[in-house]
Amino acid sequence: MTETRIQCPRELNQETGRQLFDDVHAKKISGSLVLDLSGTESLDSLGAAWLVALADLARARNAGFECEGQQGQVADYIGLIGPGLNSEAEPPAESPGVLEQVGDTSLSIVGEVKEFYHFLVDAVYWTALAPLEGRGFRWNSFIDEINEMGARALRITFLMNFLLGLIIAMLSAVQLEQFGASIYVADLVMIAFARELAAIMTAVVVSARTGAAIAAELATMKVQEEIDALKGMGLNVSQFLVAPKVLALALVLPILTGLGMIAGVLGGSVWGLVVLGFQSDVWLNQTMMAADMGDIFQGLFKAVIFAIIIALVGCHNGLRVTGGARGVGLMTTRAVVMDIFFIVFVDMIFAAIFYYVL
Amino acid sequence: MSGNHTENGAIIHVKDLVAKYGDTTVLDHVTFDVARGNIFVILGASGCGKTTLLKHMTGLIPAASGVIEYGGKNIAGMDEEELALMQRGIGIAFQSSGLFNSMTVGENVALPLVEYGEVDPRLIDSIVRLKLSLVGLANAQHKMPGELSGGMRKRAGLARAIALDPPIVFFDEPSAGLDPIMASGLDELVLNLKALLGITFVIVTHELDSIRKVADQVLMLDKGVVIFTGTVEEAENSEHDRVRQFFERRPDEFMTQRNI
CATH class of the missing domain: 3.30.750.24 (STAS domain)
Structure with a gap:
């Protein structure tokens, strides 16, 4: 040789x-x-x-x-x-073919839906049924969450709704002025905020704020083995972490939404009184005539549904994290994106139901 | 007290170092020298300030007062650039490895090589494989840190720390959480690196077996105060009660009382 x-x-x-x-x-x-x-x-x-x-x-x-x-x-x-x-350098793993990728994606979607289903059942039980059976509800963390998700989010949600009220009034005033119907700006703002805008705007702000926080908190706990520690002590994650958050947000988001309606109408009124030059009693009268309890309840009801979506999607994504710091970031992003998607999607379904059925 | 090394043999010189977290004094007038080419072991009970000392020595936390000199230059007087230059000359292997989870093990090791851009680009892959095979991870180059066991992660962290061939390597708790076989393998590795590359090691540990095997110099801390410096033999024969307690593995009294 x-x-x-x-x-x-x-x-x-x-x-x-x-x-x-x-x-x-x-x-x-x-x-x-x-x-x-x-x-x-x-x-x-x-x-x-x-x-x-x-x-x-x-x-x-x-x-x-x-x-x-x-x-x-x-x-x-x-x-x-x-x-x-x-030794030869180990070749990097080959990237799979198109078919394999399609298969992988479908399997992971099916897997996630299954996982979410189990999580949902657990969460519903520990949120809605277990406290009634006297199996323990963590009141302390419930109160903490109300403070964190509600009281501390008040200013930003109020401000956002107020500004949106101003914008809607400005936009509609330009159109309605052409028909000499500027006074109907008051109606429009009132109805829009009661039925739709306050609920959507508040939910989006809260999902960016609280939804992200929930996902990041649970993801970090998972990465640092705190979730495993809980399970290892025989404690239920849903009871301990998920239930207080879901209930707190379901209570707090309608309240924030209600305040958001007031903020939006106030924003619209500023435009009506200052720029359009209406007398305050005329504007108030018009607004009150447009206000309908059915519309307001519609908005508040949607807020409860949105709250449950935000809390559950945040918890679900947080608990699914793998890997370290990067995983936490990815899951937090994913939680907010899913929150906003589902909020808009569910809102569309509600709109269709209210249009055709009610 | 013994083990006073001459000024000119010292690669790191620490004098009257004081460290504080808020009002709590964590290190109280700590003074010692690390001799070039030695394995310097810092030991002491949990919470005595070992890791804090390491973080001060590597310039990660500024000292409240005192002197830490590398080759006669005090790091307290360095600006950001000089400090970064000093830190390039040292390798740090962290307790929890500090690997970036978003990169493969190989990319982690390659990171300082690529960023400083001083080596031939054709060589980077070879250096990475060399360093990884030095720590026994030749097959882990394309794995993600999340796929490795704790011991493997620790070794990968060491591979990254020695990527730039630093003259000094700091190693925080190398054997914590490792099985005895892996731990003694790591000891061998440290001895080999010292012998072959002349690396000075500063190691924080409380593994007695490991200390006996590798340490050239020992420094013992107790509640932030240096209670002993010298060789391992001197430490084992020390009259100081706390040092004896450590090497004889005697528990504190409050712990034995509770067990009765």
Whole structure:
């Protein structure tokens, strides 16, 4: 069997290693590549890295690779890096084909739906039924959540609804003025906020605020094995973490929405009184005439449904996290995106029901 | 007290270091030298300030007062750039490995090499494989950190710490959470790296077996105060009660009382 024998320099470092590599690269290797290290007295780690590169080169050309004649410290070093020299770099995992990807995606969707179903059953039991059976509800964390999700979100939801009220009044005033019907801006703002806008706007703000917080909190707890610790103590995750959040948000979001309706109407009134120049009693009268309890209850009812969606989607995504910091970020993003999608989707279904049925 | 190394042999010189978290003094006038090419072990009970000392020495937390010198330069007087330059010359392997979860193990090790851009790009893959095979992880290059066991992650963290061939490597609790076989393998590795590459190690640990095997110098902390510096033999024969207690593995009295 033939071999290509290369004499290695006295000192093998970054520079001499590169020369050696370039020399061998230009040569034709027949049989196997043998590095003669008998004259090498020192080897640093960059030099050693060039040896690994040479071993790869030999493998790439289907030649054998051997080191010979190494002594003392150099021999120790070569012994230590042996696995790196002799093993081929593991190829990165191949990316699957289109069919495989479709299969993977469908399976993961089915898996997630199943997982969500189990989670939902558990959550509904511990939120709605278990407290009635006297199986314990964590009142302390329920109160904490009300403070965190409700009281502390008050200013931002109020402000957003107020600004949206202003915008709606501005937009509609331009159209209605053409017919000399500017006073109906009051009706429009009142009805829009009662039926639709307060609920949607508040839910979107709360999903970005609270939904993200829920997902991030549970995801971090999962990553730091706190969830496992709970389960290991025989405690139920839904009872401990999910139920207080769902109930608190279901209570708090309609309240925020109700205040959002007031804020929106106030925003519209500012425009009506200051810019359109209506008398305050005229505007108030018109607004009160447009206000209908049915519309307001519709908005509040939707808020309860939205609250349950936000809390459950946040918890579900948080508990599904895998990996570390990156996983937490991904799941938090996913939770907010799913929240907003489901809020709008469910709202559309409600709109259809109210249009055709009621 | 012994183990006073001469100024010129010291690679790190710490004098009167005081560290505080709020009003609590965590390190109280700590003074010692780390000799070049030695394995310097910091030991002590849990909560005595070992990790805090390590974080101060690596410039991750600024000291309340005192001197930490690398080659005669105090890190307290360094600006951000100088500090970054100093930190390039040291490798840190963290207790919980500190690997980036979003990158493969190989990319983790390659990160400092790519970012500093001082080595031949053709060589980066070889260096990564070399370092990984040094720590016995030749096959883990394309794995994600999440797929590795705790011990493997720790070794991958060490591989990243030595990627740039730093003259000094700090290693926080190398054997915590490892089985004895893996732990003694890691000890061997540290000894090999010291012998072959002349790396100075500063290791925080409380594994007695590991200390006996690798330590050239030992520093013992108790409640933020240095109670001993010297060699392992000197430590084992020390008259200091706390040091003896540590090496004889005697529990504190309040713990034995509770067991009665």
